[in-house]
Amino acid sequence: MSATQKSLAQVAPDQSACMGRTMDGNRKNNVRRSVRRPMRASTLVGWLMGASALLASLPAAAQTSPSTSVLPNGAVNSRSNQWEYDFYRQSWGYNFYFGSADQGKYDDGELHAWNVQGNVWMIVGLPERANVVVQIGNDGVLVVDTGTAEMAPKLLALIKKLAARYAGDHDDIRWVVNTSGEPDHIGGNKVIREGGKQIIGISLGASDLPGATVMSSQNTLNHLVDSGTPDDLLPSEAHEESVYSWYFNDEAVTLHQPRIANSDGNLLVQFRRSDVIAVGDLVNASSYPRIDVKNGGTIDGLLTALHDLRDLMAAGYHNGPIEGGTIIVPGHGRLMDRAELLHYTYMVQILRNRIMYYKNRGKSLQQVMAMNVTGDFDGRWGKSTGGWTPKDFVKVVYETLPAGSSKGPDRFFIPSGE
Numbered sequence: 001m002s003a004t005q006k007s008l009a010q011v012a013p014d015q016s017a018c019m020g021r022t023m024d025g026n027r028k029n030n031v032r033r034s035v036r037r038p039m040r041a042s043t044l045v046g047w048l049m050g051a052s053a054l055l056a057s058l059p060a061a062a063q064t065s066p067s068t069s070v071l072p073n074g075a076v077n078s079r080s081n082q083w084e085y086d087f088y089r090q091s092w093g094y095n096f097y098f099g100s101a102d103q104g105k106y107d108d109g110e111l112h113a114w115n116v117q118g119n120v121w122m123i124v125g126l127p128e129r130a131n132v133v134v135q136i137g138n139d140g141v142l143v144v145d146t147g148t149a150e151m152a153p154k155l156l157a158l159i160k161k162l163a164a165r166y167a168g169d170h171d172d173i174r175w176v177v178n179t180s181g182e183p184d185h186i187g188g189n190k191v192i193r194e195g196g197k198q199i200i201g202i203s204l205g206a207s208d209l210p211g212a213t214v215m216s217s218q219n220t221l222n223h224l225v226d227s228g229t230p231d232d233l234l235p236s237e238a239h240e241e242s243v244y245s246w247y248f249n250d251e252a253v254t255l256h257q258p259r260i261a262n263s264d265g266n267l268l269v270q271f272r273r274s275d276v277i278a279v280g281d282l283v284n285a286s287s288y289p290r291i292d293v294k295n296g297g298t299i300d301g302l303l304t305a306l307h308d309l310r311d312l313m314a315a316g317y318h319n320g321p322i323e324g325g326t327i328i329v330p331g332h333g334r335l336m337d338r339a340e341l342l343h344y345t346y347m348v349q350i351l352r353n354r355i356m357y358y359k360n361r362g363k364s365l366q367q368v369m370a371m372n373v374t375g376d377f378d379g380r381w382g383k384s385t386g387g388w389t390p391k392d393f394v395k396v397v398y399e400t401l402p403a404g405s406s407k408g409p410d411r412f413f414i415p416s417g418e
Contacts, residue, residue: 031284101264111151111158111184118274119249121162122329123369126151129286129332130184133278134159135271138168139251143212144278155188156195175248177255178216178235179267179280179331181224181295188212190232192279196282213237217257220265222374223295254313254354256283261305262289262393264296270312277312278329283335283341287380288374291400298400299352303412307346313338349412357399357410368378 041083111125113134123132126147132155133144141163149156163171173196176188196212216224216235224234245254251273260264261282269278281290282305291297309328315338316324336344354373363371374382382390386403 018265034210039129041344098199111154113158113162115306116274116276116327116329116335118271118276119251120271120276120278120329121273122335123147123155123158126155128183128184131278131331131333133269133276133329133331134162135249135253136163136166137251139249139359140167140170140172140174142177142248142253143173143192144177144329145179145185145280146176146192148184149191150187152188152191156191159192160195164293173212174199176212176214177267177269177278178214179215179269179278179282180263180292181220181229182281185280185331186224186233186235189234193236194231197362211236214266215239215255217265217267219263219296220267223265250332258301258305258306258308260296260298260301261378262302263292264301266305268309268312275314275326276329276337277309277326279309279331281331282309282329282343283328283336285330285336285344287332287383287388288351288390290388291393291396293396293400297396299397300412303345303349303352306341306348310341311346313341347381349376351393352397352401353411355394356401356412359398359401360410365395368398369394398409 068196075196089314108125108411111123114122116122116133119135119137121134121136123134123172126132127150130147131145132147135142135144138196141159146152159173160171163173173192174197175190176189178189193212194210195212197208198211198213214235215237218238218240223237239257241254241255242257242259243254244257245252247253251271252273254270256268256270258268266280266282266283268280271277282302284290289300289302291302313326313328323336326338328341330336351374355368358368358371358373369391374394377391
């Protein structure tokens with residue numbers, strides 16, 4: 001057992017204890033025994049000493065750096081160990097899972113890599129808490145979004161460092177996927193593309209050409225061209241299909257394109273064996289979702305896409321608020337599982353319904369804003385400064401809901417045929 005695994009074993013609770021069972025599985029008899037006979041003083045002292053040791057270890061666990069706390073691929077070698085590792089990661093100090101909006105926030109100006117699960121890594125530390133996702137394996141590297149132009153050299157250096165350690169014989173960046181055309185998703189396209197190679201041909205006839213293949217939706221490419229984006233930031237391949245798949249690094253990689261979400265050009269990238277989905281700005285774990293009205297985004301389109309995303313996910317187990325299983329990497333902020341995605345979706349849906357209710361009854365945008373309809377959610381999702389405040393969110397929701405004689409339903413429902 002490695003030193004890392006030993007440290008996890010010392011901190012993580014035993015699986016059977018977490019599930020409320022004794023080691024021999026005979027919970028009923030043990031409960032009866034504890035009722036008949038009071039706890040001995042020596043037993044109580046031993047229990048208190050054990051609890052004190054555990055509590056003393058927690059602050060150290062919470063401050064463990066990624067380089068010493070993340071198990072490398074293959075280090076977890078049994079289902080029981082995997083369960084304990086997952087429970088530790090999700091309950092005892094990991095910053096990127098289940099908690100406040102500021103968890104996992106880095107302000108040191110450096111980039112940090114975290115293994116999400118399987119072949120997939122999450123790179124954090126970019127401005128506005130934007131996330132970059134990297135899949136690494138024997139075939140090379142696939143990058144989802146490229147961050148800002150200013151951070152691109154650091155991003156490329158970190159990706160190459162990860163590839164040198166975890167990739168096989170082919171450690172080049174082969175694919176880049178832009179989930180949207182926002183500056184913090186495409187800003188590093190030139191640097192990351194030039195740092196990779198594309199594959200031409202198959203099998204013995206294959207050859208490499210300079211520059212990775214950069215993919216996006218067709219709508220995203222159209223919007224970028226129309227806005228005058230420099231050629232070296234544009235994707236080199238665009239897709240119109242609602243679902244597009246290929247095989248890379250021993251797993252299927254699937255692009256899902258919602259018809260309309262917070263824009264009309266979103267892409268979701270599903271790593272099927274790793275059970276991770278990079279969802280871009282469809283989900284924002286640090287603020288209310290940004291809806292790009294100029295590029296076709298609507299609140300009802302966003303909600304439809306969130307419900308469809310839920311159907312792509314599965315819970316690994318049920319342990320209170322923690323589910324495990326499929327993990328999503330939002331465009332901004334920390335990781336989420338299916339349970340947290342549901343909380344996020346319901347938050348958005350509740351606010352949509354409130355605004356629709358008042359709009360259907362003739363309230364103006366200014367009147368709805370004055371009602372502070374987001375007040376009970378602002379503590380977690382609202383930002384008083386920056387480029388996306390609660391009022392910005394309320395404004396775009398109000399503007400993209402039906403108006404006048406074509407009133408929409410007070411309560412959201414997924415339109416038929418979606």
